[in-house]
Amino acid sequence: MGKIDVCGKTFFENKERFAELVNVHIYGGKKLVRPEELRQLKGKYPSVSSPSGEKERDILMEHRKSQVYYGLELEEVVDYSMPERMMNYDTGEYERQIREIVFEHNEKKAYKNYEEKKSRLKAKDKLNRVKNMVLYLGEGRWDGPTKLSDLFADTRLPVDSEDYEIQVIESDFVDPKDYQTDLNEFFQALQCRNDKVRLKGLFRTEAFQNLTFETQRAILVSLKLEKVVIKMQEEEMTMCRAFEELMNDQWEGGKEEGENLLANLLSRLFSDNRDEDARLAVNDETMRKQFYLEYGMTH
Numbered sequence: 001m002g003k004i005d006v007c008g009k010t011f012f013e014n015k016e017r018f019a020e021l022v023n024v025h026i027y028g029g030k031k032l033v034r035p036e037e038l039r040q041l042k043g044k045y046p047s048v049s050s051p052s053g054e055k056e057r058d059i060l061m062e063h064r065k066s067q068v069y070y071g072l073e074l075e076e077v078v079d080y081s082m083p084e085r086m087m088n089y090d091t092g093e094y095e096r097q098i099r100e101i102v103f104e105h106n107e108k109k110a111y112k113n114y115e116e117k118k119s120r121l122k123a124k125d126k127l128n129r130v131k132n133m134v135l136y137l138g139e140g141r142w143d144g145p146t147k148l149s150d151l152f153a154d155t156r157l158p159v160d161s162e163d164y165e166i167q168v169i170e171s172d173f174v175d176p177k178d179y180q181t182d183l184n185e186f187f188q189a190l191q192c193r194n195d196k197v198r199l200k201g202l203f204r205t206e207a208f209q210n211l212t213f214e215t216q217r218a219i220l221v222s223l224k225l226e227k228v229v230i231k232m233q234e235e236e237m238t239m240c241r242a243f244e245e246l247m248n249d250q251w252e253g254g255k256e257e258g259e260n261l262l263a264n265l266l267s268r269l270f271s272d273n274r275d276e277d278a279r280l281a282v283n284d285e286t287m288r289k290q291f292y293l294e295y296g297m298t299h
Contacts, residue, residue: 008074008137009058011218013040016181018061022070024178025169026131037065045092057089062128069093071132078144082134084151086166090130097127133167137222139193142168182215189219196247199223203240211239261297262288268295 012018015035022033043057059072071089079085102120104110111117136142145151148164176187185208192199202208211219213232216239220228231242262281269278269291280287291297 007218007221011186011214012072012074012135013059015040015061017183018059018070018072020179020181020183021072021133021135021169022063022131025133025167026070029178032066033063033070034065037063039064041069043071043089043093045089045096047088047092055088055092060093067128069128069130071130073132073134075134075136076138078136078138078142080144081151082168083145083148083164083166086132086134087148087164090132093130094127101125131167133169135169135171137171137190140170140172142170182211185211186215186219186222190222193223200240200244200247203243209238209240261292265291265295265297 012021015038019033019035019038023029023031027033039062041060041062043060044054045056047053047055049055057071058074061070061072062068063070071086071093073082073086075082098120105122110122116122134142146166146168171187171190174187176184176191179187185202189199189202189208192202208216216232217229220226220239225243225246228239228242228246231237231246232239235242237245265281265288266278269275269281277287277291281291282288
């Protein structure tokens, strides 16, 4: 389990955030699930394919009011077997519910005949439905399958109307304004992952400065900025200041490295009596890159 998974699980186990994800992405913004109506469950099931003999969901919540279960998987990279994986989780959960019902019936000696005992369920027994979400925290689009039929080799036959589909949430393409919790700032930051200038501007805003350390840490770990978290903790800095100092340190380091590389290139060009090429290396970035390649120097 990677850092992003551990940190992300802790962050998204918060019932206010979890309820908001459900309401926004499953119910189109309708507030049908309230945080106080959620109860966290253990989504751990037997598995033949797992070395540990078990497979476990990232997060599973029960909505006590409707008795619907909601599963959430956090993915940093695309899983090309995701529909099958989610279906296995669901099968494991339904089997767990059936075993629970069977245990209760056996305790009460409630089975009246062979048919009921063979079925394990009595005619009036019902299971709690599971609805799933996959939150893709990686960059860009999820290019993997989103329904079971995407995994089938034969595409000539019509797809069953009752295909098994998964709800994929792409962090780079959600609208942060849809969220009223700190998921607003979380997704804003992730969508600036490749723009450090915009990210610095966000970190300077009052909204980001007022975030809890838990939220700031979740944002930074998701952005691969764990060094900023360490700097915040060890030097008691704000997120904004720690980020800016780290960026300055990296810029200075990169500047010094670039200067050393250019000095080495010029030395080699002068040694080869290529004075004119040395002048081009200083004044023309395109030619400088070509000379780096020619001499097998990386930049």
